[in-house]
Amino acid sequence: MSRRVTVATAVLGLLCALTGRVAAQSENRDLIEGLEFQLLYVALPLSLFVLMILVYATVKFHDNDDPQPTAEDPALEITWTAATAIILLFVGIAGYSVLVSPYVSPSQATDVAGGEQGAVESIDDLPETDDEELVVRAYQWGWEVTYPEHNVTTEDEIVIPADEDVTIWLTSDDVVHSLFVSDLGVKQDAFPQEYTRLRTNVYETGQYDADCTEFCGAGHSRMDADVIVVEPDAYESWLEDNEGSQATAPDG
Incomplete structure (x- = not known):
């Protein structure tokens, strides 16, 4: 088995372990774990996306002898600002819906x-x-x-x-x-x-x-x-x- 396949298998196993869910024994734990998995489902794709961009940039520009500053792109800036706002809104609503529960907040x-x-x-x-x-x-x-x-x-x-x-x-x-x-x-x-x-x-x-x-x-x-x-x-x-x-x- 090649080293690349071994690494890929290890990463896949880790992702399965992170996303695999065990039945909770109580309403309290069910609410807390539900919130954790909601945040994980958002954070994991974003982390992989950022990692892919980092790897791409590293490979593509590692031997660039004449780097140039990034050109202004208002549409791109608006897009990532809006995406960030939507993600933070989702996190806020998900967290608030759990924190107001009497099973979580005393x-x-x-x-x-x-x-x-x-x-x-x-x-x-x-x-x-x-x-x-x-x-x-x-x-x-x-x-x-x-x-x-x-x-x-x-x-x-x-x-x-x-x-x-x-x-x-x-x-x-x-x-x-x-x-x-x-x-x-x-x-x-x-x-x-x-x-x-x-x-x-x-x-x-x-x-x-x-x-x-x-x-x-x-x-x-x-x-x-x-x-x-x-x-x-x-x-x-x-x-x-x-x-x-x-x-x-x-x-x-």
């Missing part, structure tokens, strides 16, 4: 309730949503998860139903923490004396790793948790069986 409890800043001081004051709701309280160095409507509490285990909208109210007892679930595309800071809404919808059952990604002291490296996603029926049964108690997560 909101404060006061924003959801429409009240004044500082009005939400406890779990009882949290605004109602149409989602399944739970409260995750971060502390040095662990996570306490409370299901207010069912009086169920877990430690370092976040149990949620699959294929349902879930609102997680995040808060902190001491310093700023950050809940990060890589496989689900979920990441949100938890602030002291504030409740921040994190919204998700997970498609696949199973167990996912969660970590704190905001340095919070000597025990930061061991501040992790398990996100357990189960079928809705199993979730309801687990809540009923553990109502009023300190619960352990069901088998995924």
Whole structure:
């Protein structure tokens, strides 16, 4: 196999890897990856186009002993200016459509309730949503998860139903923490004396790793948790069986 064919094969394999898409496990990750691929589909052809022009110019003019300045071409300048504006407009609209999604951009409890800043001081004051709701309280160095409507509490285990909208109210007892679930595309800071809404919808059952990604002291490296996603029926049964108690997560 010639060197040229080997290089071409490697480039083709790289392009396939970049454009190949794996099914996302949650609405959050689906939105983020969708935006990434939209931008990739724009950036990749442009990068190849610029590279081809660079190679062409290098080969054609490498031995030019009498280079001349580029002649003025208003039509060409207008064309590339307009093309650049269209590309930037596309990127702006694509990015904005994802960033305004409640699955990507968090909101404060006061924003959801429409009240004044500082009005939400406890779990009882949290605004109602149409989602399944739970409260995750971060502390040095662990996570306490409370299901207010069912009086169920877990430690370092976040149990949620699959294929349902879930609102997680995040808060902190001491310093700023950050809940990060890589496989689900979920990441949100938890602030002291504030409740921040994190919204998700997970498609696949199973167990996912969660970590704190905001340095919070000597025990930061061991501040992790398990996100357990189960079928809705199993979730309801687990809540009923553990109502009023300190619960352990069901088998995924």
